[in-house]
Amino acid sequence: xxxxxxxxxxxxxxxxxxxxxxxxxxxxxxxxxxxxxxxxxxxxxxxxxxxxxxxxxxxxxxxxxxxxxxxxxxxxxxxxxxxxxxxxxxxxxxxxxxxxxxxxxxxxxxxxxxxxxxxxxxxxxxxxxxxxxxxxxxxxxxxxxxxxxxxxxxxxxxxxxxxxxxxxxxxxxxxxxxxxxxxxxxxxxxxxxxxxxxxxxxxxxxxxxxxxxxxxxxxxxxxxxxxxxxxxxxxxxxxxxxxxxxxxxxxxxxxxxxxxxxxxxxxxxxxxxxxxxxxxxxxxxxxxxxxxxxxxxxxxxxxxxxxxxxxxxxxxxxxxxxxxxxxxxxxxxxxxxxxxxxxxxxxxxxxxxxxxxxxxxxxxxxxxxxxxxxxxxxxxxxxxxxxxxxxxxxxxxxxxxxxxxxxxxxxxxxxxxxxxxxxxxxxxxxxxxxxxxxxxxxxxxxxxxxxx
Amino acid sequence: xxxxxxxxxxxxxxxxxxxxxxxxxxxxxxxxxxxxxxxxxxxxxxxxxxxxxxxxxxxxxxxxxxxxxxxxxxxxxxxxxxxxxxxxxxxxxxxxxxxxxxxxxxxxxxxxxxxxxxxxxxxxxxxxxxxxxxxxxxxxxxxxxxxxxxxxxxxxxxxxxxxxxxx
Numbered sequence: 001x002x003x004x005x006x007x008x009x010x011x012x013x014x015x016x017x018x019x020x021x022x023x024x025x026x027x028x029x030x031x032x033x034x035x036x037x038x039x040x041x042x043x044x045x046x047x048x049x050x051x052x053x054x055x056x057x058x059x060x061x062x063x064x065x066x067x068x069x070x071x072x073x074x075x076x077x078x079x080x081x082x083x084x085x086x087x088x089x090x091x092x093x094x095x096x097x098x099x100x101x102x103x104x105x106x107x108x109x110x111x112x113x114x115x116x117x118x119x120x121x122x123x124x125x126x127x128x129x130x131x132x133x134x135x136x137x138x139x140x141x142x143x144x145x146x147x148x149x150x151x152x153x154x155x156x157x158x159x160x161x162x163x164x165x166x167x168x169x170x171x172x173x174x175x176x177x178x179x180x181x182x183x184x185x186x187x188x189x190x191x192x193x194x195x196x197x198x199x200x201x202x203x204x205x206x207x208x209x210x211x212x213x214x215x216x217x218x219x220x221x222x223x224x225x226x227x228x229x230x231x232x233x234x235x236x237x238x239x240x241x242x243x244x245x246x247x248x249x250x251x252x253x254x255x256x257x258x259x260x261x262x263x264x265x266x267x268x269x270x271x272x273x274x275x276x277x278x279x280x281x282x283x284x285x286x287x288x289x290x291x292x293x294x295x296x297x298x299x300x301x302x303x304x305x306x307x308x309x310x311x312x313x314x315x316x317x318x319x320x321x322x323x324x325x326x327x328x329x330x331x332x333x334x335x336x337x338x339x340x341x342x343x344x345x346x347x348x349x350x351x352x353x354x355x356x357x358x359x360x361x362x363x364x365x366x367x368x369x370x371x372x373x374x375x376x377x378x379x380x381x382x383x384x385x386x387x388x389x390x391x392x393x394x395x396x397x398x399x400x401x402x403x404x405x406x407x408x409x410x411x412x413x414x415x416x417x418x419x420x421x422x423x424x425x426x427x428x429x430x431x432x433x434x435x436x437x438x439x440x441x442x443x444x445x446x447x448x449x450x451x452x
Numbered sequence: 453x454x455x456x457x458x459x460x461x462x463x464x465x466x467x468x469x470x471x472x473x474x475x476x477x478x479x480x481x482x483x484x485x486x487x488x489x490x491x492x493x494x495x496x497x498x499x500x501x502x503x504x505x506x507x508x509x510x511x512x513x514x515x516x517x518x519x520x521x522x523x524x525x526x527x528x529x530x531x532x533x534x535x536x537x538x539x540x541x542x543x544x545x546x547x548x549x550x551x552x553x554x555x556x557x558x559x560x561x562x563x564x565x566x567x568x569x570x571x572x573x574x575x576x577x578x579x580x581x582x583x584x585x586x587x588x589x590x591x592x593x594x595x596x597x598x599x600x601x602x603x604x605x606x607x608x609x610x611x612x613x614x615x616x617x618x619x
Binding site for chain 2: 304395
């Protein structure tokens with residue numbers, strides 16, 4: 001095949017994704033064509049006396065055929081291979097050819113995801129991400145489970161070649177992703193009951209559901225329909241969120257592997273991801289009010305290169321809901337040598353109650369040789385930790401109300417993600433020493449803790 | 453004004469903060485006047501429509517008060533900016549209502565931007581902005597003389613190179 005753009009020759013023959021891919025990609029087009037056929041085009045057919053069902057089916061068939069044909073063309077023209085430098089190349093485009101090269105030495109992440117439809121056919125999609133701004137991500141859809149697994153291993157192996165500081169990875173030691181192979185190293189698993197309970201008992205969700213229950217009660221008592229309307233308004237969204245997260249995080253499993261923590265989860269579409277410890281910039285432990293009797297926490301991560309919109313896809317979740325002990329065990333894998341239970345917390349002064357009347361009692365910061373941590377929140381408590389080596393800059397801010405009270409807040413700036421480290425409302429005299437100390441520790445930790 | 457409310461948390465590392473050019477105040481005051489133009493036009497329109505003299509006087513007084521207040525605030529705000537270079541990091545202070553201090557270790561800087569809009573250019577001032585891997589790093593020094601800005605950027609770049617350790 002002609003390859004004008006790429007310079008390096010492929011070392012192995014270019015491969016294509018699974019041949020049924022175009023058939024699957026055509027499916028989402030069906031509803032549009034049915035609507036189009038019954039709607040605008042249907043009125044003409046109606047004049048001819050053809051029943052709407054026939055028009056609809058005809059629309060579905062034609063639409064599917066067209067979409068699948070286009071998908072087939074682009075499937076035919078899309079190939080991937082490893083070039084001589086060991087980087088992944090993806091050539092694609094029917095009219096305008098493009099050749100993408102993913103520099104695997106800058107690999108961030110390889111995810112193997114099986115969306116619902118693909119799963120029925122035993123297919124998966126492979127998402128490869130490298131560090132870099134903008135278009136640094138490639139999705140290969142769909143490949144067979146075994147090819148997906150093989151590709152993932154190849155990528156992980158090639159990612160470490162040429163990186164002198166890393167130990168070369170033995171291909172056999174890169175684990176297969178099948179659940180059986182995972183079971184041996186499982187660190188944590190979220191049972192279905194706990195997941196559902198946890199999701200229902202999150203502060204906002206529980207509050208809104210309680211409001212719905214109240215409105216339903218009012219409706220029953222007053223026999224008026226208005227209450228029911230409120231109940232739907234307050235209860236609808238939280239239930240959708242609970243169902244959505246339940247489907248996403250069902251069967252959440254965390255396992256240890258040579259290349260980092262391996263996560264696998266999802267009911268309808270399963271996700272398998274690897275979180276390399278070296279990419280973890282910060283950790284947040286979140287415990288809503290109603291979880292605390294059972295001592296459950298949710299663990300979220302700031303991961304380099306994921307960006308701040310990652311929470312939408314739930315990719316920053318390390319554990320959706322787990323007992324604290326289990327969560328700490330998992331966190332210890334990504335923050336080795338940090339004991340979150342015995343951080344030397346320094347509480348905010350009592351007068352901070354005038355600035356933060358609800359959460360002041362829980363506000364605190366801690367600083368050790370390795371990490372800076374902050375504690376915030378009253379109803380939903382958050383403990384957020386980052387190694388000094390990950391802190392990008394340090395800020396002090398002092399609002400007018402804080403100034404009146406002789407307080408100031410110190411922020412440790414991190415890469416974009418869900419974790420924010422702010423030591424709220426410290427004694428003004430402590431703020432600058434803390435900021436200076438953190439800036440020094442951050443600078444020193446950089447050279448020491450990050451191998452490169 | 454500043455001398456009295458500067459406090460321990462926002463004190464300069466040694467000596468005093470390097471201030472920014474007072475031309476920044478001029479630039480911002482030009483912007484202020486431009487922003488007031490529509491309000492003045494509205495006032496003239498009211499006069500043509502035939503609104504009572506008392507109301508017009510009130511409107512003019514309000515406008516004047518706003519102008520004087522904003523004029524004064526701009527002066528203070530510009531006076532609040534300052535920066536200092538230490539051995540290992542750069543410090544920037546700013547703000548009057550909310551006071552801010554940011555410490556950026558040289559090794560963490562990813563790039564240094566110089567910016568100057570049309571008004572800035574005609575007055576001969578430039579804004580220097582530091583970026584790190586964190587989006588929340590807010591280290592912007594507006595109102596530097598172009599030469600000063602270029603020198604600062606070069607010094608920062610050199611030190612960043614020396615101390616950089618990647619992401």
